[in-house]
Amino acid sequence: MPKIVDHDERRLELVDATWRIIARLGIESATMREIALEAGFANGALKPYFPTKDTLLTFAFSHVFNRTNQRIAEVTAGLAGLDALRAFCVEVLPLDEERINEARIVIPFWQKAINDPEKARIHRESMQQWLEAILRYLAEARDGGDVTAAVDDDSLAGQLLNMLLGAQIAAALLPDGQTELGLRGQLEGFLALLTR
DSSP states (O other): OOOOOOHHHHHHHHHHHHHHHHHHHOGGGOOHHHHHHHHTOOGGGGTTTOSSHHHHHHHHHHHHHHHHHHHHHHHHTTOOHHHHHHHHHHHHSOOSHHHHHHHHHHHHHHHHHTTOHHHHHHHHHHHHHHHHHHHHHHHHHHHTTSOOOSSOHHHHHHHHHHHHHHHHHHHHTSOTTOOOOSHHHHHHHHHHHTTO
């Protein structure tokens, strides 16, 4: 009897292999052959799932975004205002090896999005979703009296999102094995400014 293949599971195995290759060797070395080898598959086994490296990178970005959103949903459940905003940011910030590897997937995707309208659209929609969440948490915090900054919430949300995205770049450029950038302290400093 032939083995039943779980196609979704296989796609995720390939994405995980892609992360490992990019983290170890960089995006240019993440060839379809290297990814297949890392995942333990024959080179041709990738084609039915990802016809090109580009389609694999797009899927990997979407997977990173969805995985981050799943973590965010779990940690913000039942929270509002600054507590929810803090929890949201902690899940986006590259504070450990897993999230640093996620940053190493996101950055090559951004590079390709510069000249690819479809990838640019995916990025814009993803960031719009995050901006809406940040604005919601800021509005809750302002309504509760926890945010008193004279700066408007749109500007604050933009600053915070840019800080989170910039942290991705800084973390991706860290030497191998290093994970500390002082990001938690920077986040707490930013949140403290909201109440002054």
